[in-house]
Amino acid sequence: MALAAEKPARLLNIPLPEPESSICALLRGETVGWPISRGGVSAEAFVERVRHHGVPAIVLDRLRTSGGSIQWPREVEDALDGDHKASIALDLLRSHHLQSIFRLFAQRGIRCMLIKGEALARSHYRTPGARIRCDSDLLIRPENIIDVQQLLSSNGYRIVSSTYKSHQFSVVPSDQTDVTLQFDMHWRTLNHPEFARVMSFDELWSDSVPVPGIDGARMPSAIDALQLACMHRLGSTSHDPHRLIWLYDIHLLATSMDAEELARLVEVSVSRGIQAECLDGFSRAATCFGTAVPDVVQSGLRRASAPPSWTRRLARTHLGLLLNDWKVLPDGRSRRRLLGELFLPSATFLLGRYGKRNRLWLPLLYLRQVLGGAAKRLTLR
């Protein structure tokens, strides 16, 4: 498979700061002298930035396959090597648990998909351990939430988060005493109202493909996975959208597609109204990793969608998402729990959230929670 043989037009080139510039140059296959000569970045600071961007294993691999042409401080390579080995070990443990989880789901006829980094680690990276991630993301149907919780709780896992307000709940092995493994069970692909309803479980499932190495596990198709990656990096204000590992995911996905798949990607992106997000992802990946994006793809993604209907505009607001959450949740109990999590969380949670110990604060904190929740959720933003 190969990309269409068109010379890609020059995309917007946003200059990268150091050491990101050197990291990206390295990952593009260039020979890079130690960055310290260009900006005084210490080895320790460099390693911390590599870790922030989630690319220790990939950088290490590039250093080791450079044939000696890249001479960086030994301490950098040793630190990255330590990170990589830890990631491999964690991945072995994670894979062991994921196999158990999918086996349990198969026995109960529960459909589930691996999504985001956990899936891509197995499909697009040389080894899963090369794609560092801090948790594993799985996608289930809203109607399976309770069954999944009961199944996992009675098979060695415990739930450690809310279930409804963030459209996901987290489970960890029951005997785990620190945060080593965490499995996030999403019942929407993304939490942000702009993107939460763009892809349904059934849409993703219909085009899904098997996950290498985990029996019975499926993941979104390359087109869906790439769109998910493009939306995910822009879907939260709490993370860095320019984190290199997410852009590297986009790079690997895009370069694995042939012309037909890229054309289909454009068509689906426009129909889903996310062509701007995909173009942004492609642009940034091209800047960092030289991802070749054919002209026809760029022009296709620059195409404006038809003006959205008012129902579509409503659907992409907090209020629209809340109304749809209400609709898709299978029973009254789930809906009550959704409202409870949004507006009436536990006293322990509230006291912790606002850093208070005295329960006399609770009436005021609950009032604040209700008003704050209403201001955020019951809006047309």
Added chain:
Amino acid sequence: MPVTGKSGFRISSQVLSQEVSGETVLLDLRSEQYFGLDPVGTRVWQMLEKGLDLDEMYANLLAEYEVSGDQLKHDVEALLQELIRAGLVSSQDSA
């Protein structure tokens, strides 16, 4: 327990391993501790997986590496003792 020439070994069922770039990461599922093997240790692990006894390991390694027999014996026995101590491998002496 000393290992002898005809010592056989069994890898614990609770150990997962992955080889990468000539080295190996071992994970003990019981303790969730992980260990690293360098390229020579990786070679020993490969032979353990194939069920070779100590004499067979020595013969293979002497053929593959330029090292004295005494040094090799010392290093391999030390590695195996460590693996046994960590519970990753058990000795099945068939002398």
